[in-house]
Structures are given as structure tokens and as C-alpha cells.
Amino acid sequence: MPPISKPRYQSVADQLRRDIEKGRYRVGSLLPTELQICESYGISRHTAREALRVLTHDRMIERRQGSGTMVIANSRQRFNHSISSVQDLLQYGANTRLSIKATERIPADDDIAELLECDVGTEVVHLHGVRSEHKGEAPFCVTDIYRIAGKDALSKRLMEVSGAVYALVDELEIGHIGMVEQDISAAQIPAENAAELGVPKHSVCLQITRRYFDTGGKLIVAAVNLHPGTDFVYSMSLKQSRG
Numbered sequence: 001m002p003p004i005s006k007p008r009y010q011s012v013a014d015q016l017r018r019d020i021e022k023g024r025y026r027v028g029s030l031l032p033t034e035l036q037i038c039e040s041y042g043i044s045r046h047t048a049r050e051a052l053r054v055l056t057h058d059r060m061i062e063r064r065q066g067s068g069t070m071v072i073a074n075s076r077q078r079f080n081h082s083i084s085s086v087q088d089l090l091q092y093g094a095n096t097r098l099s100i101k102a103t104e105r106i107p108a109d110d111d112i113a114e115l116l117e118c119d120v121g122t123e124v125v126h127l128h129g130v131r132s133e134h135k136g137e138a139p140f141c142v143t144d145i146y147r148i149a150g151k152d153a154l155s156k157r158l159m160e161v162s163g164a165v166y167a168l169v170d171e172l173e174i175g176h177i178g179m180v181e182q183d184i185s186a187a188q189i190p191a192e193n194a195a196e197l198g199v200p201k202h203s204v205c206l207q208i209t210r211r212y213f214d215t216g217g218k219l220i221v222a223a224v225n226l227h228p229g230t231d232f233v234y235s236m237s238l239k240q241s242r243g
Contacts, residue, residue: 007200009050012041016051020060020071031061031069057138057198057228098143100129100161101196105149115209115222116148123149125158130196131225142193142226154220178215184208189226197228204229 006014016037019025032040037048052069055061058076063069106112108122116124125147130139149155187207194201208225 007050008043009047010054010200012037012043012047012051013054015041016055017058017060017076020055020074023074025071027071027074029071030067031071033068053198059138096131096133098129098131099139100127102126102128103159103161105159112146115211115224116146116219118148125149125155127158127161139197140227142189142196144224145221146223147221148219158221176214176220177212178217179213181211181213182208186229187226189228193226197226199228 016025016031025031031037031052034045034048034052037043037051038045041048043051052061052063056063060071060073060076061069062072104126106124106126108116108118108120108124110120112124112126113120113122116122118124127143127145129143129145131141131143132139145158147155147158185207187205189197189199189201189203189205191201194203206227206229208227209222210225211222212220214220
């Protein structure tokens with residue numbers, strides 16, 4: 001089969017990335033303007049913007065209104081977080097910024113019902129947001145949080161969550177968590193989520209599903225996280241058991 005050619009914006013982004021990595025454009029300097037990029041590569045403004053969007057997602061450049069496009073890193077930046085315990089996992093939630101975009105009550109469809117182990121049509125609290133490391137930085141994942149709706153304090157507080165939060169809710173403290181189940185699988189980012197993350201449509205991603213249970217084994221909340229496949233590194237260390 002003939003090789004599949006890259007979209008033009010991706011080829012331009014690759015060339016600009018190489019120029020940054022080789023030092024043609026140093027950290028702290030400005031990239032050429034959109035118009036200059038158009039003239040250099042014989043492309044449209046739309047294609048130039050898409051190429052710059054790729055580099056912004058790679059966290060190599062930062063577009064500043066009125067100042068131009070600044071180089072902020074000389075290599076593609078990936079989000080890498082070491083998690084080896086429930087404590088590490090909860091600290092990850094407390095140290096990253098989750099910007100809630102929508103909060104709603106919805107009936108559980110087949111997928112949500114399976115996730116929460118409830119009947120289809122059960123009322124569910126749903127939070128949708130994007131997560132970043134710091135304010136103003138490009139998001140590195142899309143997060144959807146689900147909980148069976150009830151009259152308890154946690155369900156009520158979830159419906160009131162808005163804006164940027166770090167620790168999701170006080171109830172998700174170490175003392176309340178008995179177990180966290182985590183599943184990692186490959187998936188395709190839905191078009192609306194691709195736009196939120198600034199990646200091409202139909203990009204492959206890592207889907208990380210976590211279900212948090214209390215010490216009595218009751219499910220508290222479930223979270224589905226979508227990470228662009230090129231930006232997430234999952235690391236673990238295995239030790240030989242001797243005995």
C-alpha cells in the first residue's frame with residue numbers, strides 16, 4: 001500500500017518543531033508571524049493556524065495576544081506523573097487544575113450504567129472538564145466524572161462545582177478511599193473533545209477510567225480521562241518477589 005501522506009499543517013508543524021529543536025528559534029524568541037509562515041510555506045492562514053495549534057499543544061510555543069508567538073520549550077513536553085499509591089493518585093488531583101465546563105443531571109445510558117453498575121435510565125450527576133498543570137497552560141486531558149445522583153451532601157456539592165478546582169471534593173480524602181480501580185485502554189478522541197485539547201479529529205488517545213470506592217466497598221464516583229496518546233507516559237516499576 002502507498003504511504004499515507006500527512007496533512008499539510010502537520011508537515012509544517014513538524015518542520016517548525018525541528019527548527020526549534022535545532023535552535024533556529026530559541027526559547028524566549030518569537031516565531032515568524034502567521035503571514036510570514038504562509039509566505040514561507042505557500043499555505044493558507046487556516047493551515048498556518050493549525051500548525052501553530054499543534055505546537056501549542058506540544059507546549060513548545062505560547063501565543064500571546066499583541067506580542068506574537070513565543071517559543072517556551074525546545075522539545076515536545078509530555079505530562080508524566082508517577083503514581084504508585086492511592087495517596088499519589090489523590091495528590092495528582094490536588095496538584096493539577098481541573099476546569100469544569102459543564103455540570104448536569106442526566107439519565108444513565110448503557111456505557112454509564114455499566115461504569116456505575118446501575119440500571120439504564122438511573123439519574124446521574126455528570127461533570128465535564130479539562131485538566132491542566134497550571135493556569136493558562138494547554139489542557140493535557142479531558143475528564144468526565146459520574147456519580148449516581150442522590151440527596152446526599154456529595155451529590156449536592158458536585159452539582160455546585162464550577163470554574164477551576166484542584167481537589168475535587170473533600171470526601172475524596174485518603175481516609176475515605178478504600179480502593180481505586182483503574183483501567184487503561186486505547187480509544188479515539190471524539191471530535192468535540194479533540195477541539196478542547198487542540199488535537200486533530202480522530203486522534204488516538206489513552207482512556208483511563210478510575211472508579212473510587214469507600215472503605216466499605218461502595219462506589220463513590222467514577223472518572224473517565226482521555227489523554228492524547230503522544231502526550232501521556234504511564235510508568236511503573238516491578239520488583240522481583242523473593243520468598
